[in-house]
Amino acid sequence: MHCKLPTYRNEKDETGLPIQKVGIRNVKAPIQLKHKKGKFVEVIGTFSIYCDLSKRFKGASMSLMQRLLFKSIEGHTSTESLIDITNKLIEMSEHEAKSAYAKVKFPYPIQTKSPITDNWAPKIYDCAIEVTNIDGKVRKYLSVTVQYIATCFTKGHKVLMADFTYKNIEKVKIGDEVIGLTEGHVRTFTKTKVLKTLKNESNSLVDVTVDGQTIRCTKDHKWLVRCNPTSNLVWQDTNIITSKYVKDLQYQHLNQSDFDKGWLQGVLDGDGWFTDNQIGLASADKEIIERFDKILKKLKIIPRQHRTNKEKYIVRSVVYKEKEVEKIHFYLQSANTNNSGYQRGYLAGIYDADGSVQQRVGCQPVIYNSSEDILLRIESYLNSLRIHYTKSINYKKGAPVTHIHNTKYKHTKDLWVISITDGFKFFTYCPGVLQRKQKTGYTLKNIRNQSQVKSVLPIQDNEEVYNLSTETGNYIVNGFIVHNCPCSLELAKHLCKTTGKESGGHQQRGFAEITVEFDEMVWIEDIIKDVEGEIKAIPYPIIRKQDEQNICHIARVNPLFVEEASRLIGVTLDKNPDVIDFVVVCNHEESIHQSNAVAVIRKGDLLK
Secondary structure (H helix, E strand, O other): OOOOOOOOOOOOOOOOOOEEEEEEEEEEEEEEEEOOOEEEEEEEEEEEEEEOOOOOOOOOOHHHHHHHHHHHOOOOOOOHHHHHHHHHHHHOOOOOOEEEEEEEEEEEEEEEEOOOOEEEEEEEEEEEEEEEEEEEEEEEEEEEEEEEEEEEEOOEEEEEEEEEEEEEEEOOOOOOEEEEEOOOOEEEEEEEEEEEEEEEEEEEEEEEOOOEEEEEEEEOEEEEEEEEEEOOOOOEEEEHHOOEEEEEEEEEEEEEHHHHHHHHHHHHHHEEEOOOOOOEEEOOOHHHHHHHHHHHOOOOOOOOEEEOOOOOOOOEEOOOOOOHHHHHHHHHHHOOEEEEEHHHHHHHHHHHHHHHEEHHOOOOEEEEEEEEEHHHHHHHHHHHOOOEEEEEEEEOOOOOOOOOOOOOOOOEEEEEEEEEEOOOHHHHHOOOOOOOOOOOOEEEHOOOOOOEEEEEEEOOOOEEEEEEEEEOOEEEEOOOOEEOOHHHHHHHHHHHHHHHOOOOOOOOEEEEEEEEEOOOOOOOHHHHHHHHHOOOOOOOOOOOOOHHHHHHHHHHHHOOOOHHHHHHHHHHOHHHHOOOEEEEEEEOOOOOOOOOEEEEEEEOOOOO
8 A cells, every 4th residue: 555645735825926837847758740741750859848836835746747748748749739738737726727838849850852962861950849828828839940051250350461461350341352372282372352241249159279379269160270290281160179280370469659660760771861950761652651751740740751853762751850850769769679569660661661572582572781780680680580581692783772871870882682581471570561562472381380279168158250251261360371161162163163153162050940820730841941942051961062062152142141031031931821920030150250140030929
C-alpha cells in the first residue's frame, strides 16, 4: 500500500495574489509531425505548458501537468494536441484556471536541392507551434526561422587608405580609395575603390590579440593567415586563428602634432631655407606648399607667396616677420627628435622634397641629398624605425640635383642616394603629401614581418560594427589584411568573365523569426516557400562551386538591408489569406562589424 503524502497546494494563500503563469518548461520528448505531403517525421520537441493560478491556492500540480502533457502527445503531435492540453489545464479543478498556454519547439527538416548541381539534403528549420486559451478564446500561432544572405570591425579601427594614411573605418565613404590585395599566384598591393560601406550592430564579438594590439571584430570575419611560419597563406575565420601567423604591416598610432613638426623640418631641409630673419619654402608641387601653409596657419602665421618665371619653382612661400620667424624656430626646436612620430614626419617631408621612385627596382623609394648632417639624420631615423635601406653615391648623368638653400649644413661634392628596400613599410610609416611619389606595386612577399595571434576571446557586448566592400574584396585594418570570403570573390570574377554577370563576395547571414496567427491549418512548407521566394538569396545544406557562384550573383543583384528584408517578408505574409496576424524579427549577423542589425515589423497586435 502507498501511504498518502501531504500536499500543501490546495491550502489557502495568505498573500491574496493570483499568478498569471505557472507550469513546466523545456520538457523534451520525441514527437511525430505530419508533412504537407502526408508523411510523418519523428523529431525531438521541447514543450512548455502554463496556466494561471487562482489567489485561493498556494501552488499548482506540476506532476499532473507532466502526465497530461505526455498523454496528449501520444501518436502524432499537432495543433489540436496543444489545444487539448490547454482545455484540460483549464478544466483541472485543482487550479481554477481561466487561461492556459502550450508551446512546442522543434527542428523541421525539408529536403532541399542546391540551385545548380541538384545535390539533395535535408535543410533544418527551427519552428514552434503555440496555443493560448484565454477566457474560452483559443488563438493559434506558428513560428518559423528562415535563414538568408544579407549584406564587421568596431568603431575606431584604422583602414589603410590609397595615400598610405590611416582613417577610422566609420569615416570611410563610398568612392574612397584604399589599399587592397589582388588575388592569384602573385598577390600584389593595389589601390581599390570602396563600393559599399556597411554599418550594423552585433553581439557576436571577439577580441583578437596580436602584435601587442587588441582588435575587436565579429567572430566570422576572415583574416589572411599561415598555420605555421612557413606554410601557405589561407583565409580563415577569426574564431579559429589562435596561434596562427598573420602578415603584419606593423601599424603604429600616429601623433599628428609630432608628425607635423617632423614633416616641416624635413621639407625645409630638402626644399627650404631658414635664417635668423627669414624662413621659406620653394616647390613646384602645390600639395607641398598647401601642407606647409596649413601647418603655419596652426601657429597663426600667414606666409607670403611669390611666383617667378626666372626659376623653375612655381611658388615660394616665405615668412619675413622676425617674431614669426622666432616662433617657427621655437616650434621646431621644441620637438622631441627621438619620438617616432617626429621621425616618421621628417622622413615623409624629406622624401616629398628630395625623393623619387625607382620604377626599375621594384618601385623602390630613394632620397637624394648631399648634406652630411641631413644624410646622418635620415639614416638615424630609418634605423630607429627599422626600415631597411642601402646608401651609395649617384654617378649617373642626369641625376636629380639637390638645391642647396640651407647654408648651415655642410655639403659634400657628391650626391648620395639612400635606397629604401622596405618600400611598402616606408610609405605606410611615412605618408607624404605627393601621391605621384607613392607606389603600391609591392607583392605580399615584400612584407617580411609576420606576427602570431596570441588569443581570440569572446566578449559579452553589443556594439556598432562597420564593414567595407571593395573592388578587390579585401582591405587592411590596423596593419592586417582582412576579407569576407576570397573563394566566392574569385568565383564571382570567373562568372563575370564567362557570362558577363556581375557578382561579389559572400555577404552576411540574415535570420527572419516569423510568427503568424492562424485559424485554419497553415503549412510550414508554404510559409517557407513564400518567404524564400521573395528573399531569393538563401543558403543550402550542400553546395558546390557552381552553386556558390550562382548564390553570390543572386545576393549581389538583390542586396538586402535589414529594413528591406523585414518589409519584403511583411508584404508576403500580408498577402496570405490564411494568416490572421504576424510579427517578423529580422536579424543580420555581421562579420567585420561587432554588432547585429535588427528590424521588427508586425501587422496587428501580435506580440505587441
